[in-house]
Amino acid sequence: MNSLTDALASFARTAGPLKGVTILDLTRVVAGPYCAMLLADMGATVIKIENPADPDLTREFPPLNRNSDEPVSGFFAQFNRNKMAVGLDLKKAEGKATFLDMVRKADIVIENFRPGTMAKLGLGYEVLREVNPAIVFTAISGFGQYGPNSLRPAFDSSAQASGGLWSMNGTLEEPMRVGTVLGDLSAALYAAIGTLGALREAERTGQGQLVDVSQQDSIVSLTENALVTYTETGKVTVPEGNGHPFVRPYGRYACKDGYVFFGAYTDKFWREACLTFGDEAMASDPEVDSMAKRFETDVYLRKVKPAVERWLGAHTKAELEAMTGDRFPLSPIKSIDEVVADPHLRERDMVVPVDCQGARFEVFGNPIKLSGGTLERGASAPAVGQHNASIYRQWLGLDEDEYAELVRLGVI
Template identity: 60%
Template sequence: MSINSKPAGQLPEAPVSGPLNGVVVLDLTRVVAGPYCTMMLADQGATVIKIESPSDPDYVRTFPPMLDAPGEPALSGFFAQYNRHKLGVTLDLKKSDGRALFLDMVARAHVVVENFRPGTMDRLGLGYAALREVNPRLVFTAISGFGQTGPYSSRPAFDNTAQAAGGLWSMNGSPGNPTRVGTIIGDLAASLYAAFGTLAALRQAERTGTGQLVDIAQQDAVLTLTENAVVDYFTTGKVAAPLGNEHPFVRPYGRFACQDGYVFFGAYTDKFWREACTAFNEPQLADDPEIDTMQKRFGTEVYERRVRPLVEGWLQSRTKAELEALAGDRFPLTAIRNIAEVVGDPHVRARHMLTQVKHGAAEASVFSSAVHLSAVTPPTDSRAPLLGEDNEAVYRGWLSVDKTRFDALRHAGVLS
């Protein structure tokens, strides 16, 4: 039963103007597989309310790098990066008053996103079956390691779990040395699919008046990133293995050394190969009958004897900048940049791919949204919420909880 029967008040205006203005998202997620999803929704104008336990908040609030501001406690830049544009409240869902307050929120929201282990929300009495009784239009997005169904669904999982179980770990790295992808690709991929699935379900709810459960598994997400490994296995029986910097069926296409580092050289098509031969002052090689087609250049013996030494000779005496200038728009050649070089790249800045996030009195530079809409002006700055920062605005303002009740909830530890 609702703890108050007053009509809903107004939420603070969404910090971003965008196509999702008016959509209210209740965000129960923590770490990255979930917060990144809801951040993407907030980037497009949704009002995202991040809900954290007052006694056990999102523990990435302690993850480095820490941001220092004079006279203020250190705050996490990692947290700020994945929680921009969100409102922040505290709520203890293990207490009956907390669950009742959450149901009030659900009745007025459009989306709930959670990334607990399957069954956790049901044990709290807040699973999808219960919430759709309160709000039939609700979209309930659940992100987990192995999904809501299947024999592994109850297993705990991290990003490495997904990379291992989804096959990506086994085929990444160098031959004989499987290596995890050097970022949390399982968390990030699951978040991207969760955002897409949530929007698809929202669209259907708009048409039909009925919401649904969006079930996202990290293992599933990683499996879809394995390129041709699945179809190749079922077609030829071949099990994908690490190839290092090589490609399974096109050459030359990989990492090559140059004077001051490495570049990606990918002039493998006949058109691009001809352009490369001309750029490196050996146009006659494009018509050399031993290496004049993609198929011929891919053959291992010819590639190792003729093509690889040729490309290595072109590149090794030039710098990354010289090679990029030489290639220009003619054929694919890109410097392999470190992060310092990436954030200093004029193209990255022209694409507005860096933004500032305020977190308390501190500020962090983070990556911006990769979604560019022609009718929407991206924000130039943003903020991430302090723990419970928006309790009054959400509970007293939006849910119309009176001051006596609000103070009692705080005293009982339901809120902070």
């Protein structure tokens, strides 16, 4: 692996399991930036490369902090913390040459363009491996690098629709997309896993490889048992609303000030719930004393559901959370303001500050908790081209005239 020079020691990662790994991040929007950010949080030195005339468009996404000279995007800051940033126009010959010089010193390249874009630029995987056989080239796209649909443009919703998740979510009357960009986020997670696997192989053998992650593939893998249920039985999974296809009680129930998830469907949990709510008769009722009996539609609607609604409707979310503790699964359905205030999440550093161009935002932390720690607390996100001089002069080794020429040509 090639580490940054001593001149960059003030930024180069000094901790984390990926210390010494250098990543060239060509990505935009969510899937690619999130993948690279997760690796940066674990100690990799990530260099975000943007066209100086057309930087990552999420730099203009809300929410915007307007306390500095230019509006600063919290959306951008959240997915690009712990990165350096340089400008580089890959369409210009000088930009291509400079990028190849960077590839020679890097360990990983991550891109999320439409398949074929890097090859059209003359910078496809086959070209990069010629200059650095150990390079790991991670490509995230809507439909993958091969297959009849590979060239189709895609967004998150494209993946949710084509991967089957949209048809399973919501209600029978109105299937709904999941209310977050799960196609982007899941592809980012799989790409990070694949990248680490390929990096391990490159370290062992000196040979890199192409990591091909599709948003559609990622969504298909999140459809739980729907695929095997269809291939085995011919049954097509449809939306279950807030219920579950084969266990009850398990779902959303109303309480005094909102809703909770209640999932005491096993015999042990059911008995604990009955005792918690002072309903010992229900705990010993032979009509509902087994999981199979409670799932029967008639029994559930006639006895189980009314009992649960009676128990929960008498209390607030906070009261229910306090009453149930660790006895059986019950969770308030929290709005995002309640999530941000959750002391458990705060203790686990899942709400952390990040600085960006003079603005400070609170963003989500890293769900990967390592005993040696991750680096998201106190992180910052870069301005466009913020580290041009450090990367090109000190790391890449350009002299003053070479650097000035790239500036003059608008390459950086």
